[in-house]
Amino acid sequence: MPNKSDDPALFRLFNEIGIISQLATTMFERVMPHDLTLAQFSVLNHLSKRDDQQAPAKMANAFQVSKGTMTSTLGKLEAKGFVVITPNPKDGRGKFVGITATGLAARSEAVAALGPDLAWLSDKTVSHDVSGLTQQLATIRELLDARRDG
Amino acid sequence: MPNKSDDPALFRLFNEIGIISQLATTMFERVMPHDLTLAQFSVLNHLSKRDDQQAPAKMANAFQVSKGTMTSTLGKLEAKGFVVITPNPKDGRGKFVGITATGLAARSEAVAALGPDLAWLSDKTVSHDVSGLTQQLATIRELLDARRDG
DNA sequence: CTATATTAGTTTGATATAGAACAAAAAGGA
DNA sequence: TCCTTTTTGTTCTATATCAAACTAATATAG
Numbered sequence: 447m448p449n450k451s452d453d454p455a456l457f458r459l460f461n462e463i464g465i466i467s468q469l470a471t472t473m474f475e476r477v478m479p480h481d482l483t484l485a486q487f488s489v490l491n492h493l494s495k496r497d498d499q500q501a502p503a504k505m506a507n508a509f510q511v512s513k514g515t516m517t518s519t520l521g522k523l524e525a526k527g528f529v530v531i532t533p534n535p536k537d538g539r540g541k542f543v544g545i546t547a548t549g550l551a552a553r554s555e556a557v558a559a560l561g562p563d564l565a566w567l568s569d570k571t572v573s574h575d576v577s578g579l580t581q582q583l584a585t586i587r588e589l590l591d592a593r594r595d596g
Numbered sequence: 597m598p599n600k601s602d603d604p605a606l607f608r609l610f611n612e613i614g615i616i617s618q619l620a621t622t623m624f625e626r627v628m629p630h631d632l633t634l635a636q637f638s639v640l641n642h643l644s645k646r647d648d649q650q651a652p653a654k655m656a657n658a659f660q661v662s663k664g665t666m667t668s669t670l671g672k673l674e675a676k677g678f679v680v681i682t683p684n685p686k687d688g689r690g691k692f693v694g695i696t697a698t699g700l701a702a703r704s705e706a707v708a709a710l711g712p713d714l715a716w717l718s719d720k721t722v723s724h725d726v727s728g729l730t731q732q733l734a735t736i737r738e739l740l741d742a743r744r745d746g
Numbered sequence: 747c748t749a750t751a752t753t754a755g756t757t758t759g760a761t762a763t764a765g766a767a768c769a770a771a772a773a774g775g776a
Numbered sequence: 777t778c779c780t781t782t783t784t785g786t787t788c789t790a791t792a793t794c795a796a797a798c799t800a801a802t803a804t805a806g
Contacts, residue, residue: 767786
């Protein structure tokens, strides 16, 4: 006899989130140019929105991946010529990552390639409050993030 | 000059979903007994809620993983004695997966182990409409699922 | 100042997963 | 009936990721 604590609503929430994450990754990577993975595209997209260069550690934290994973992702992007990695002159440990013109172009191509999927989704979710949904999820993400650190 | 299609709200939505998926998986697996992965627990949890036995292909579809992945996950659970896999007598291709008493117990242990994390989250998200949120996500998941097949 | 602790990034080893190729069985059409 | 297509499950290969060990540089405490 399942009681109230069995299979709580939060299970279902995380289950949906996991499945959507999987489906979205597959959908995105299917159309990505330059063999970009979602992780690589996310980094490019992130960099394209900022003027200042970013430290790898900061980005690893922003995307919630390990430092090793970020090293790997940045290495792939550097090999493709989409980012440039330079030492931090003020801190011998640190580095800075900057996006190149080629990287910006690749990011634009990727956004264009995603266009049809996003347009389709946008059409289907027109009745949804996507911003509100995102905001709620962001709050939950911050909670999980804080608990992980604490 | 970013236009309307640049960095749409849907990017941010999927970004949040991906990060939460990652954080939740880590949080869950940190406390899981019997070295259960989230995938393994999800399968156990799924089976614990049904009386009828499930076909691997059906479960792969339900969880949106490849058939190969489901073969692997079920193999791990079978090795731990948490499920039993039998041939489908009516269809030489098919199999059936059933949960064992040990599997049910392990699933209960896992739920108990998740208790503190879930209680904490439940407390923090009391102001959120978790069911509503889940429902919205389920709708989006169904859309993605349908597009993938179609 | 010196010793210890923390932080940034890399490397290594393990693993979960996808995707494709495969074999076996069933279904469907002629 | 026979041939083609579809479905089920497994195997194999590649890869993205994590966790932990490691190095180097910086910060902090005494």
